[in-house]
Each structure stands twice: as structure tokens, then as C-alpha cells.
Amino acid sequence: MLTSRLPNRVEPYKLAARAERLEGLVALDQFERLAEQVAAQAGDCQVWLDFAIDPQGRRVIHGRLEAELQLPCRRCLEPLSQHVESEFLLGMVTSDALAAELPSTHEPVLVENEQLNLLEMVEDELILSLPQVVYHDEALCRVSRDQLSSGEEAESPEPTPVSPFEVLRRLKDKP
Numbered sequence: 001m002l003t004s005r006l007p008n009r010v011e012p013y014k015l016a017a018r019a020e021r022l023e024g025l026v027a028l029d030q031f032e033r034l035a036e037q038v039a040a041q042a043g044d045c046q047v048w049l050d051f052a053i054d055p056q057g058r059r060v061i062h063g064r065l066e067a068e069l070q071l072p073c074r075r076c077l078e079p080l081s082q083h084v085e086s087e088f089l090l091g092m093v094t095s096d097a098l099a100a101e102l103p104s105t106h107e108p109v110l111v112e113n114e115q116l117n118l119l120e121m122v123e124d125e126l127i128l129s130l131p132q133v134v135y136h137d138e139a140l141c142r143v144s145r146d147q148l149s150s151g152e153e154a155e156s157p158e159p160t161p162v163s164p165f166e167v168l169r170r171l172k173d174k175p
Contacts, residue, residue, distance in 0.1 A: 006047055012092055012116040015051035016059040022049045022118075028067060031123045038071050038130065039079070047122055060106065061090040065125055071134045076142040086129035092116070 006024040015022070028034070028041035035041065045067040054060050064087045070079035091106035093099045099108035109121055135141065163169075 006049075006118055006122070008119045009115050009117055011114055012051060012061070012111055013059060013114055016053050016061075016092070018051075019053075020051050022051070023047065026119065026122050028069070030119060031126065034123055034127055037127065038069065041067075041069055043068055045122060045126060047118075049118075058102070058106070059092040061088075061092065061109065063088045063090065063125065065122060065129070067126060069130075071130070073136045073141060074133050075135055078136070078142060080134050080136055082131065082134055084126065084129050084131070086125055088125050090121070 004024040006026050025044040028043050048064045050062040052060055066085040069082050069084050071082045073080045089106050090109040091102040092111050093108045
């Protein structure tokens with residue numbers, strides 16, 4: 001079990017040259033963009049990062065993260081505990097032009113002034129690994145199946161006229 005905190009910023013080129021491994025925790029309450037999308041979170045995100053130089057000379061980060069999040073159920077909007085994990089391969093770049101040269105197996109991560117903001121990088125990866133939709137089990141959800149619209153029109157107590165001209169026909173027959 002991880003107990004140490006990851007630093008907010010690192011010098012990734014030095015870490016890659018020494019083939020360093022960083023592992024630790026990042027508090028979920030530090031992720032503002034995540035909170036905007038799925039509400040504020042409590043707890044920690046576990047992160048493992050291996051910095052390296054691949055055979056083609058690219059500086060890369062092999063990473064993995066895991067977190068237990070409280071995501072809103074799409075039916076009742078109540079929080080639902082969801083385990084989220086992701087594995088990723090990042091290529092370190094200093095510009096968009098260099099990002100375009102990365103192979104499709106690598107996602108670009110921008111390194112500015114030889115510094116990498118780990119907090120932003122981990123938050124990006126966590127947001128990308130969120131499930132598209134989350135639902136409680138039907139038996140546990142506050143909103144029942146009967147309360148949901150299935151797309152079928154509800155039966156109206158008054159039958160609709162068969163022909164749109166039926167009303168005109170009735171008016172014509174009246175004296």
C-alpha cells in the first residue's frame with residue numbers, strides 16, 4: 001500500500017535519464033477540473049510512474065493509477081462508488097509540433113521549462129479514465145423503472161381523432 005505523497009512538480013528529463021520510478025498518493029480534493037465534472041471527491045489516487053528513455057530515444061512515462069470515486073448515478077443523481085483505474089504511456093514533448101510526431105501508442109505530455117506538473121498530468125489521466133455512464137443496480141436505485149420514460153407515448157385518457165379532418169367534418173355537419 002502506498003503511503004507517500006507525490007510531488008506536485010518534477011524534472012522529468014532527469015528522472016528519465018536515471019530510469020526513476022515514482023509511486024505515491026495524490027489527494028483527490030486537489031483536482032478542481034474533476035470536481036467540476038463529477039463533484040468534489042475525498043480520498044486519494046494511487047499513482048505509479050516509470051520514467052524512461054525508449055529504444056528510439058524518446059523520453060516516456062509508463063503510468064498506472066487507481067482511485068475510488070463517488071460518481072453521480074445517471075438515473076437518480078445520488079453518489080455511487082466506482083473503482084477507476086488506468087494504464088497509460090506518455091511521450092514527453094515541449095511543443096505541439098513534437099506531439100504530432102509521437103506514435104499513436106503514446107499520448108503527449110507537455111514539459112515546460114524542464115518541469116512537469118504531476119498534479120495536472122494525473123488529473124488529466126483520471127478524467128480520461130472516467131466511465132461514460134454510471135448507474136446504480138435497478139434494485140438499489142431511488143428512481144424506479146416506472147418513473148423513467150421509455151420513449152413510448154403514455155396512454156392518454158381521451159382517444160385521439162383518427163383523421164386530422166374529423167374536427168372539420170363535425171363542424172360541417174352542425175346546423
